[in-house]
Amino acid sequence: MTDVTNQTQTQEAQMGDYFALMKPRVMQLVVFTALVGLVVAPVGVNPFVGFVAILCIAVGAGASGALNMWWDADIDAIMKRTVNRPIPSGAVQPGEALAIGLTLSAFAVVLLFLATNALAAGLLAFTIFFYAVVYSMWLKRSTPQNIVIGGAAGAFPPMIGWAVATGSVSIESILMFGLIFMWTPPHFWALALFVKSDYGDAGVPMLTETHGRKVTRNHILAYCVPLVLVAFALGFTSIGGPFYLLVAVVLNVWFLTGCVAIWKRTDEDSEADKHAVERRTFIVSIYYLFGHFSALMVEALLRSYGLTSWAGW
Template structure:
């Protein structure tokens, strides 16, 4: 749980520190996937309503980030990747992070429900709860399946965007959810392979810590194989089309190739080149997700001109 620092230990916080509290890099991915979910839906929202929906979804993502930083301040202070975050760095008090997280949670959920519909607000509320409580407070410190189950929190935004526009959950929304949900484990396990020391020192039971790197490499390729059908299936729904299919085939072939290379490597090889392959696959995985959703956006943009869709 967060370490509450005394007032004397705190450094003066600037505006940028409070922005960082909301995890802007994670928020950008949430906003993009939610925006795609909203724009590919078969309903045209008024631009003002659409903007409001994305704004409140973004605030919900920021609330989740603030609550996570409040709770994880103790382990964030140990890990190199996170020790400069506002709370462990002593720039923002833990209590402030908690207060901001709770306030933004309430505002974002209520306002999204009022701006769009109750189901969208309920999904946003569940997403915040899942990330802050189920993942951060429970799964992250108790099971190596933390990323597998916890990945649901990051997979909800496109579904929320879709529901904000339509008022219902569809096959298309579920496939967008599954694309992110199945992508999350190999994405984070690739990171864990070269950041394992951080997780070990912090006592986080990442798969690399509990089952070793060899097992993690095997899990990466298995989950990547399981991801492919969901990514390809999306092409044959109302939001897919030839553009998306072509992009998905190329991206999944490359992701499978990267996962195979990771699986075939041993630790001596990886250590010798400072995990060059693992880092490359991790970076590509970010591009993988962005381009899949970008292709869905392209299909929606071109469909009125007769180029998108089947």
């Protein structure tokens, strides 16, 4: 016991440990979608201000990740997937994570306000609050719908990017939010169907464990259908266009086919081929989101060169 205590005390946290607190993999999605929201907006932004804005959004997302790790340190220590995170591994003290999370949150929000506008900063502050308090502290351990509502936190970045450029919220930014919001549940539930999780041991209610795998399959399809509608609706706004719609047709047919296949299958089918369809659909879901946002970016590029007008768009 003494040895373990001494080892923990002498372990020195390095920059990498603090960086890991910020969930860099989640930050990648945040940076990409926020950048798309910024680029597709009809109002131009000074490149340096745009860079600072994206940095603030990324740091804000990282700060909420640190606050999440501080709050969830007890369950992270139980689950295999999270046991090596900086706090349960002993590299970073919980108090440090809290201090870093709060400081970076304030830093990101204030700097975004000074660099851009109050709406963008307010949305970032709300996103951090939503992820750290509403999702982590409240919903995560109390309802199997945690992923659905918590997914909103991941859906805000393109809306913030749009607000940075325009200073407003519009149907385009709401639909970009809706695309990520509706995409999150089928994406994570497809993963939950083939990954053996220990959420149950940690006391976190996951739909696969609280309501069973059949209900989860139903839910995946139930969220996929409105997701398709949102994806196509985005194509008919000012940021959509023929290229986006072409990409959307391909990706939505691909993903919807996978969701229907998951819905039709039984657990016996799934076990027999080692969850091949669930795995494939999960991978497709990643291409799905990346593809839609990339297509929006390409549309913005085409528009800037006047190449969409020939199609009468």
